[in-house]
Amino acid sequence: xxxxxxxxxxxxxxxxxxxxxxxxxxxxxxxxxxxxxxxxxxxxxxxxxxxxxxxxxxxxxxxxxxxxxxxxxxxxxxxxxxxxxxxxxxxxxxxxxxxxxxxxxxxxxxxxxxxxxxxxxxxxxxxxxxxxxxxxxxxxxxxxxxxxxxxxxxxxxxxxxxxxxxxxxxxxxxxxxxxxxxxxxxxxxxxxxxxxxxxxxxxxxxxxxxxxxxxxxxxxxxxxxxxxxxxxxxxxxxxxxxxxxxxxxxxxxxxxxxxxxxxxxxxxxxxxxxxxxxxxxxxxxxxxxxxxxxxxxxxxxxxxxxxxxxxxxxxxxxxxxxxxxxxxxxxxxxxxxxxxxxxxxxxxxxxxxxxxxxxxxxxxxxxxxxxxxxxxxxxxxxxxxxxxxxxxxxxxxxxxxxxxxxxxxxxxxxxxxxxxxxxxxxxxxxxxxxxxxxxxxxxxxxxxxxxxxxxxxxxxxxxxxxxxxxxxxxxxxxxxxxx
Amino acid sequence: xxxxxxxxxxxxxxxxxxxxxxxxxxxxxxxxxxxxxxxxxxxxxxxxxxxxxxxxxxxxxxxxxxxxxxxxxxxxxxxxxxxxxxxxxxxxxxxxxxxxxxxxxxxxxxxxxxxxxxxxxxxxxxxxxxxxxxxxxxxxxxxxxxxxxxxxxxxxxxxxxxxxxxxxxxxxxxxxxxxxxxxxxxxxxxxxxxxxxxxxxxxxxxxxxxxxxxxxxxxxxxxxxxxxxxxxxxxxxxxxxxxxxxxxxxxxxxxxxxxxxxxxxxxxxxxxxxxxxxxxxxxxxxxxxxxxxxxxxxxxxxxxxxxxxxxxxxxxxxxxxxxxxxxxxxxxxxxxxxxxxxxxxxxxxxxxxxxxxxxxxxxxxxxxxxxxxxxxxxxxxxxxxxxxxxxxxxxxxxx
Numbered sequence: 001x002x003x004x005x006x007x008x009x010x011x012x013x014x015x016x017x018x019x020x021x022x023x024x025x026x027x028x029x030x031x032x033x034x035x036x037x038x039x040x041x042x043x044x045x046x047x048x049x050x051x052x053x054x055x056x057x058x059x060x061x062x063x064x065x066x067x068x069x070x071x072x073x074x075x076x077x078x079x080x081x082x083x084x085x086x087x088x089x090x091x092x093x094x095x096x097x098x099x100x101x102x103x104x105x106x107x108x109x110x111x112x113x114x115x116x117x118x119x120x121x122x123x124x125x126x127x128x129x130x131x132x133x134x135x136x137x138x139x140x141x142x143x144x145x146x147x148x149x150x151x152x153x154x155x156x157x158x159x160x161x162x163x164x165x166x167x168x169x170x171x172x173x174x175x176x177x178x179x180x181x182x183x184x185x186x187x188x189x190x191x192x193x194x195x196x197x198x199x200x201x202x203x204x205x206x207x208x209x210x211x212x213x214x215x216x217x218x219x220x221x222x223x224x225x226x227x228x229x230x231x232x233x234x235x236x237x238x239x240x241x242x243x244x245x246x247x248x249x250x251x252x253x254x255x256x257x258x259x260x261x262x263x264x265x266x267x268x269x270x271x272x273x274x275x276x277x278x279x280x281x282x283x284x285x286x287x288x289x290x291x292x293x294x295x296x297x298x299x300x301x302x303x304x305x306x307x308x309x310x311x312x313x314x315x316x317x318x319x320x321x322x323x324x325x326x327x328x329x330x331x332x333x334x335x336x337x338x339x340x341x342x343x344x345x346x347x348x349x350x351x352x353x354x355x356x357x358x359x360x361x362x363x364x365x366x367x368x369x370x371x372x373x374x375x376x377x378x379x380x381x382x383x384x385x386x387x388x389x390x391x392x393x394x395x396x397x398x399x400x401x402x403x404x405x406x407x408x409x410x411x412x413x414x415x416x417x418x419x420x421x422x423x424x425x426x427x428x429x430x431x432x433x434x435x436x437x438x439x440x441x442x443x444x445x446x447x448x449x450x451x452x453x454x455x456x457x458x459x460x461x462x463x464x465x466x467x468x469x470x471x472x473x474x475x476x477x478x479x480x481x482x483x
Numbered sequence: 484x485x486x487x488x489x490x491x492x493x494x495x496x497x498x499x500x501x502x503x504x505x506x507x508x509x510x511x512x513x514x515x516x517x518x519x520x521x522x523x524x525x526x527x528x529x530x531x532x533x534x535x536x537x538x539x540x541x542x543x544x545x546x547x548x549x550x551x552x553x554x555x556x557x558x559x560x561x562x563x564x565x566x567x568x569x570x571x572x573x574x575x576x577x578x579x580x581x582x583x584x585x586x587x588x589x590x591x592x593x594x595x596x597x598x599x600x601x602x603x604x605x606x607x608x609x610x611x612x613x614x615x616x617x618x619x620x621x622x623x624x625x626x627x628x629x630x631x632x633x634x635x636x637x638x639x640x641x642x643x644x645x646x647x648x649x650x651x652x653x654x655x656x657x658x659x660x661x662x663x664x665x666x667x668x669x670x671x672x673x674x675x676x677x678x679x680x681x682x683x684x685x686x687x688x689x690x691x692x693x694x695x696x697x698x699x700x701x702x703x704x705x706x707x708x709x710x711x712x713x714x715x716x717x718x719x720x721x722x723x724x725x726x727x728x729x730x731x732x733x734x735x736x737x738x739x740x741x742x743x744x745x746x747x748x749x750x751x752x753x754x755x756x757x758x759x760x761x762x763x764x765x766x767x768x769x770x771x772x773x774x775x776x777x778x779x780x781x782x783x784x785x786x787x788x789x790x791x792x793x794x795x796x797x798x799x800x801x802x803x804x805x806x807x808x809x810x811x812x813x814x815x816x817x818x819x820x821x822x823x824x825x826x827x828x829x830x831x832x833x834x835x836x837x838x839x840x841x842x843x844x845x846x847x848x849x850x851x852x853x854x855x856x857x858x859x860x861x862x863x864x865x866x867x868x869x870x871x872x873x874x875x876x877x878x879x880x881x882x
Binding site: 163186187206421442446 | 641
């Protein structure tokens with residue numbers, strides 16, 4: 001895609017700089033390097049230009065300029081995504097992290113209005129003054145932005161009880177790729193008409209940019225119990241998960257980590273005191289009213305013991321609870337100590353299928369000679385099998401790729417889906433055909449055309465281009481030359 | 484035409500497309516006749532598509548064909564101590580497909596949300612006759628664009644729903660209901676604040692106007708009554724009910740009251756008025772007595788901030804005037820229509836860029852306007868603003 005910059009490209013840079021200022025437009029390869037990848041190593045592509053508006057008006061002006069010049073762009077928040085979704089291959093990268101104002105917090109209605117670049121954990125910190133928090137809590141919450149969360153329909157451990165981003169967004173002021181500004185959803189009552197807000201959430205930057213997001217905040221629970229159950233077999237732990245779900249008790253979170261992950265965490269600065277010899281642990285959190293919570297906790301602990309847990313311990317205080325959670329949330333970071341690259345999948349399977357699917361994943365890993373580790377949202381059936389490897393070794397890289405393809409096929413065959421919270425991006429595009437019929441993919445393409453008739457927002461992501469009937473034979477959107 | 488397979492529904496849509504014949508989409512026909520204008524003479528009937536396709540209790544999900552009734556699904560799941568916590572008003576013979584298409588919900592939405600939160604995936608036949616599968620059968624799914632959310636509340640205009648997968652919940656161990664009479668506006672405001680700040684989440688907190696209370700056999704003739712439903716383990720329910728005594732004296736009721744409430748709408752126009760949830764006491768004050776004065780009844784979901792009104796047809800225009808005054812006074816609110824005369828539906832429900840977007844979505848799924856044409860309100864298939872003044876409630880939305 002590389003070609004020499006034309007006078008048109010140079011004019012683009014000048015016009016972008018006129019909107020956002022000299023320093024907020026990057027064109028030199030060295031400066032753009034930081035924007036070559038997202039949170040998922042293994043994919044790299046350099047944008048031609050990166051532009052960082054600082055206000056809502058600047059953002060609108062930038063998008064309208066790109067529309068006028070028919071230039072494709074890729075919106076980006078903090079770049080913590082795990083699907084290659086914010087990679088801009090030879091097009092304009094539109095960074096939104098400077099739009100970071102919390103515009104208002106309304107404690108009576110338990111709502112906040114924020115700009116897209118507000119960091120997830122920053123919102124919760126601001127809401128904590130009112131006894132409120134923002135419930136979706138991706139593991140990257142100390143860095144990821146609300147705009148990125150909306151784009152990916154992000155989840156997190158506590159989504160088991162509280163729901164994903166979709167369930168917490170009341171309204172979005174959206175800037176469509178063509179430059180129009182529309183309000184999706186309704187902060188003054190119910191939503192009537194088509195659920196365009198629901199369609200926008202999780203559209204991975206293909207339907208436009210959220211200029212502001214109205215979210216609902218959750219009340220801080222009166223009581224919390226965090227349990228750590230220690231198992232000598234993965235299968236026992238998986239059966240305990242099914243047992244807990246079947247009782248009807250909905251834990252705030254129900255997470256599993258296998259031995260390889262435990263070892264990685266315990267060897268890192270995030271050591272949480274997990275039992276190093278356990279085959280698997282479950283991190284189980286119950287929250288809500290104080291009344292009745294100990295009865296639920298006792299019942300959950302009993303189910304774990306019946307399933308074969310060697311021990312179940314309860315965090316004694318907030319400090320121990322934070323430590324147990326930090327190990328879980330930093331698990332991917334801890335894996336970075338072991339190997340230079342990591343692939344992470346995000347399949348979801350029906351919860352009764354967990355024992356069989358985990359066994360199948362283990363067998364696939366062994367067959368391909370790769371070490372598959374598991375740290376995941378067990379209560380939702382949302383797996384995150386991950387494999388550490390060295391991408392500079394082509395033989396190893398091929399083995400990892402083959403194993404992951406088989407794992408995805410096994411999850412689909414078990415009635416599952418290819419992504420529960422990370423998004424399709426680039427990484428899962430090859431699996432879309434296995435999951436959806438050509439008619440279903442064509443319907444998705446048709447919906448995308450409504451929001452972005454020129455196909456300029458995050459081109460080439462989410463839905464394989466070959467599946468779009470109307471698109472076949474159409475010329476690709478133009479690219480911009482790299483400097 | 485009635486159908487017993489998705490393929491046969493697709494064949495009728497394709498034939499209708501060839502002959503440009505608009506179709507009225509019908510499920511159980513128990514509540515689709517809401518008075519909404521629909522310019523179709525032929526019917527496409529999905530009500531015979533019945534039965535559970537897949538139900539593994541341990542997964543807490545269920546897939547059923549769209550013509551299955553809610554009663555049928557409740558029966559199938561009750562055997563495993565589970566339920567689909569959707570309790571829209573009307574007959575239990577309402578179909579799953581129509582419930583999703585109309586995004587209908589009832590008092591349990593306070594704890595469990597609406598169909599938007601509960602539908603995990605669906606199969607539809609679009610206006611091109613294509614069979615499209617949206618979402619999936621698992622509880623968390625972001626694969627591709629979210630077509631499922633679009634189908635919920637689209638009144639069949641984007642596709643005939645033929646099958647759906649829903650999230651189930653375990654039935655609570657203990658499930659109790661209290662009736663608490665709330666005299667005066669201050670006690671309603673207090674109850675609303677209590678709900679928002681207490682440590683508990685009730686299954687339902689439904690306020691009934693005096694006439695509505697009388698229709699279900701609870702409360703006093705003079706004052707509104709709060710039906711508070713608590714579910715969970717025994718110590719939690721006991722504590723919740725004890726805490727609720729701060730709202731007033733409670734009278735325990737059998738849970739059959741919820742069935743009576745759902746089947747006591749009466750004749751006339753039914754619509755919902757909503758605002759930001761903490762405004763519910765003010766919204767109730769502005770609406771309930773007017774509705775009762777016109778011979779109607781009102782109920783409110785105190786948690787979600789929604790007042791649901793049923794009013795004799797003759798009083799509907801006057802009520803819309805009240806709504807207009809409220810908006811003029813700077814109190815934004817939203818009107819959602821359930822049943823009513825055609826003039827109520829004919830007003831545009833959105834305008835400008837949003838209407839253009841909605842029209843584009845309709846065209847993308849149903850390019851020939853074959854499915855329930857007109858039923859979503861006038862603006863659905865037209866990109867320009869409708870004639871006449873915009874819908875009063877939605878006017879407020881844009882301010």
